[in-house]
Each structure stands twice: as C-alpha cells, then as structure tokens.
Amino acid sequence: MKGVKDLNKHRISKDYEFVAFHHELTDKSIIPDDNLALLRLNMASHFNINPDLISIDSIPDPELNRATYSVSFPANDDEITRFYVQQVDSYNRYDNNVDGSFDYILDQLYAISEKDKTPSFDNFEVTRKYNGLPVAMSLIPGLGQIYKGQSAKGYSILGTEVFFCAAIAYGEINRDYYMKKARENQEFYGSWKRKADTFRTVRNIGIVFASATYLYNIFDAAFAKGAPHVKISRKNQYPADLVIAPHASPWHFGASLALTF
DSSP states (O other), rough: OOHHHHHHHTTTSSSSSEEEEEESOOOOSSSSSSSSHHHHHHHHHHHHHGGGOOOEEEOOOOOOOSSSEEEEESSSSEEEEEEEEEEEEEEEEEOOOTTTTTEEEEEEEEEEEEOOOOOOOEEEEEEEEESSHHHHHHHHHTHHHHHHOOHHHHHHHHHHHHHHHHHHHHHHHHHHHHHHHHOOOOOOGGHHHHHHHHHHHHHHHHHHHHHHHHHHHHHHHSOOOSSSEEEEEEEOSSSSSSEEEEEEEEESSSEEEEEEE
16 A cells, blocks of 8 residues: 555565566456466566576475565576565456456566575565554544555545534534523523524434444444555564463462463
8 A cells, every 4th residue: 555665664574675566458368377477577577688588496485375486597698697586465457448448457566585695585464454553543533444545434434523523513502502592581591492402402413423433433443354465574483382281289270371482
C-alpha cells in the first residue's frame, strides 16, 4: 500500500532489496505462464540484458515455502554475475476499459540479493492480519480502517460518527434553548416543552447511533481482515522448542513450561 520504498525500510537483513514488477497488457498471452520464464523476463527487464543470456537454477530451502532462485548472466567475457531471488507475492486482475476492451494487469514482488553475495533473506508473509496498532488508532473513528488499507470504510465510519455527534450537539443546544423558553414563559410552558422534548429525542438518537458506530469501529479495527500486506520477520536459524511437563509438589501441582530458542 505504501510502496516498495517503504517496504525496504522494514528489512531486517540489508543484503537484499524488494523490487516490484508491473505488467499492463491488452493481451494476456504475451505474459508466459511458466513461472521461470516470467522470472527470466522480469530479470532481463530489471538488469537490462538479453533474456537468452540469463541462466536460472532453483535452490530448494526446506525452511521456506518458497524457492530461492540463482539468476546468473555474463558480466563480460570472463566473469559471470550472480544474484539470488525469491518471489514474495504475485497479484493479477482485469481492468475494463470504457470501449469494452480490457487490460490484463500483473504485479509481482521479488526479493533480490546484492551482486555475487549469498543473502540471508528474512521471512516474508503475505497476510491480511494486523497487530494491535489499528485498535489504538481507532480511538479516532475510522483511522484504524484507513491504516489497514480500507479507506472507503474508514472515511464512512468517520463521516457517520461526525454526523451523529453533530446531531447530538444540535439536539442538545435546541433542547436547552426551548427549555429556557418554557421556564421564562409559563403560560406557554407546554408548547415550549414539547419542542424541547422533540430535540431531546434527536439528541438521544444521536447518542445511541454514535455509540453503536464507535463500538463497531473498535471491533472492526480489532477483528476484521485488512488489505493484504507483506509482514517481515527475522529468519530463525534454530526453531524454538516448547516442552510442557506435569509438575507436582507437597504444596501445589500444575504444569511446567520450558522454552528453548
């Protein structure tokens, strides 16, 4: 949502970078179906070289769900340049044009190592879940949703909350005005009081709906899935090991937990 430049700021390991590729075509057949052929096309575009000069080898990594690719090509007559690449995410869609035609749009995100250097890639996870920050931001209605990439929903919640808060203020100001009129004009007290009661109802309805909108805003920020985003975490060299065992003594009993990491 914030672009590759922002994503690169969140890298833990600095010996690689995120690179995005955008294809917008009127004919889907131009894009190869084979993943390696598409990778070769992207690398040729990125490094500005002939695709036929690129050699790609797959390096399986048992710790990851994705493969690491070794991309090599001649730098000159005597040297071979090598980069290591991982595909992080891929997204495609069709966009309809006003003339009835459509465009095929493909976006891909790769992690590409530094030249001739074996990188320590971080863990990448494409997820729609977020941490607790959207809940904290939703103290101001709608900001949590905007942070999660749901701008239309966020601005709708904010606008709804502002509308009902304005209704509360409008109802209370007028209720107070007509009650003062009623106290000052006892002979027309009933008439002024009915008007005050009408605006009291407006105020109370505003309170109910403003409260409901605010609570919905909090729960939605906490539990609703947001837009997909890339979550970066450090790659564990040694997986954590959790051992749970029963525990008893003359004074108490329960379970003991030992976490090795």
